[in-house]
Amino acid sequence: MAQIKDLLLQLFFSLMPFVLYSFYYRDRDTNYTKKFILITSMICLFLSMTFASSVEKGIQFDVRYVILFFALVFGGFRIGLLLMLEFVLYRLYLGGPGTSSAMGMMMVMFPLSVLLCSVYHRTSQKYLVAVMAGLCYSFFPLLLLYINRPDYILTHLTYHILIIPVHNSVGVLLLIYLFEKSATDKDMYLRYLQSEKIEAVGQVAASLVHEVRNPLTTVLGFLKLIRQDQAMPPEKLHRFIDISIEEVKRTEAILSEYLSMSKPLTQKREVIDLAHELEAVAEVMTPYATMNNVSLILHVPSEPVRLSANRAEMKQLLVNFVKNAVEACSAIQKGNVTLRMHTDGLLVKVHIRDNGIGMNKEQLRRLGSIYYSTKNTGTGLGLTYSYQVIRSMNGTVSVFSELHKGTEFTLSLPLASKDPDG
Template identity: 55%
Template sequence: MSLLKEIILQIFFALIPFVAFNIYYRDKIRNYSQTFILLTSSLCLFLAMTFASNVVDGVIFDIRYVIMFFGLVYGGVQTGIILLVEFVIYRLYLGGEGMPVAMIILACTFSLSLLFYKLYKANYRRTFVTFLAGIAFSVIPLVLTYSFFPNDVKEHLAYHLIVIPMQNSLGTWLLLTLFGKSVADKEMFIRHAQNEKIETMSHVAASLAHEVRNPLTAVKGFLKLIQEDHKHLPKLEQYINICLGEVQRTELILSEYLSISKPLTARHEVINFSEQLYVIREVMSPYANMHNVELEVHAPDSPVPVLANPDEIKQVLVNFIKNAVEACSEVSDAKVILRLSSEEDRVVLKIKDNGIGMTESQMKRLGSIYFSTKSNGTGLGLTYSYQVIHAMGGTVTVASKPGAGTKFTLIFPEAEQVG
């Protein structure tokens, strides 16, 4: 049992770089650094030598050769030399009659480690090189220790034939194999993250182009109305103001979608939700007309106060209305109805369409990034909308059946007053 404890302790020290790597680099989009290898290897070497095993006073055994080989492979020659210096200084400090032979063993194993390092880096059968290094780190200490202390080796033959080979060969194989796999997995993760980032940029670009069409369509529709009805000055001024507002909102759409993954802005104020709905109806009516969809809004005449960012809530309403319009654009007598009500301390907005509807599995995935029921959709619009609603303390529920339309219910906390 004592021999097993010695092996387990040294193997534990050998795996410190592997464990530290998986903890420190778990959520980072980068791989290990030379500094990381040097620090963890130095710590591991110090602990292994401090709590080394021995059966004869002054003669100690640990996994120093494993650590120095690991430092060479992943930290380079410079790291290996620093570990070599650390060992020499600390071994001189520890002293004992085994110090001279320890220096000779180190000279032999470090020279071989340089050779194994070159073979390993050349991708020359790395598993075989790792196995060969473990055998060398087991045989060389045994042979040289026997040359200097034959009687001690014979007296503790089981220790020298089991403990030392086990901790060196098993330690080398475990550390190099496990750390190598973790590094390979991290490289795969980094490549996937980079590819995902590129794909995200393309999706955002496509979504931006799609979303920006809404205000541009509205501007185009009102400009046509101005062209047809330019003699009515009151309406002309109203149409121009709406067009200017939509141009400004286009800029806001760009900034909102570019920052969709960032925390939502904390700027909130009390707004009249009822008034916002009628404004949005004016904005989205040309878009609905283009798709032959009737857009209805039913809201109380009295103010319905909610605490929100006006730009965010406007974009949310545009997203829901646009999706509803597109969902029923191929249906005869297509209609989208927005119904706002105030119930106790809650504001409830129901958005209903008589479009194509959704299945249960589709409804469960709504709001997930890049999920869309449309073949050319990105899902970013609803993802953003869900984030805004939840940030306001609101909720979203959906009821739908294929071919029977969809009804979204948006519930917000009611504010105390309208500013």
């Protein structure tokens, strides 16, 4: 039973580099480094030798060669050399009658490991080489020990032909297979992220060109007309110039939206009264709603509703939602937008409801995606920015909509923690 326990413990030590890799690199946007291989290998070698299995005092067996082979494969020759140095120093410190035999074995096994590592990198049958390495790590130490201590080997023959091969063969195969698969999957994931970034840049460029080209084409056309018609009446000339100025302003607004998306969200926050902010936004947006023949209705609590946020970002996202709601009602009669706020436990919920054109399932699914808009003249950046701000505050957005009946957005944001001194 004690030998089974030692076996399982050594197998655990042999798999520790994989376990540490899975834990440390799980949420990182980089893959393993040689420094990581060195540190984890040294830790695993130290633990393996400290809690080695043994059937006779002074003669220890562990997964040192498994860790060495792993370090050579994924870290290179220098990492393997440092690991061998660690083994030599620590084995001398541990001492015992098996020290000289252990040193002799390492002098043979290190160059063999380097050779097997070279074969591993050149062949497509990598796992076959790993199995061969495990068998070599079981056979050659057994042979060398038999030459020096045949009585010891014959006394503990079952241990050496069953336990030790499992130590090495299963350990090296599992470690190499699991680590290589995880590292390969991580590499594929990182390449996928990179390709997504490139695709996003392409989408930004294409969207920006599309958005800016139309107003610039309009301005260019009017400038050509002005140049061709030298005797153009002043009122017509002024009208053309006014239209051109409006198109230039539209281009500037589009560029400003793109620039706002490229800026990182600020970490500077303060405790604000969301009820007051929503009232201010409603006051600002009422003329715009009136211009679009839309009624703006506001229901907020009489007491302050405090949350931690950046005031400018919060105001901008509220304006974005209210503006979209107003524009959704602009094409119908008796359009109205209702803004309602209430607290729900540790959250404040803001409901923005309109009775406008509504959205279908496909539009709802894509809502908030970058550069997607339900409006012909929109870029979709306003809602994308708003979603980004809400997520940065650990908030959520839910939306319910029916075609030709209207839409309701519900913003759920965490309330500011109460001051214990207040």
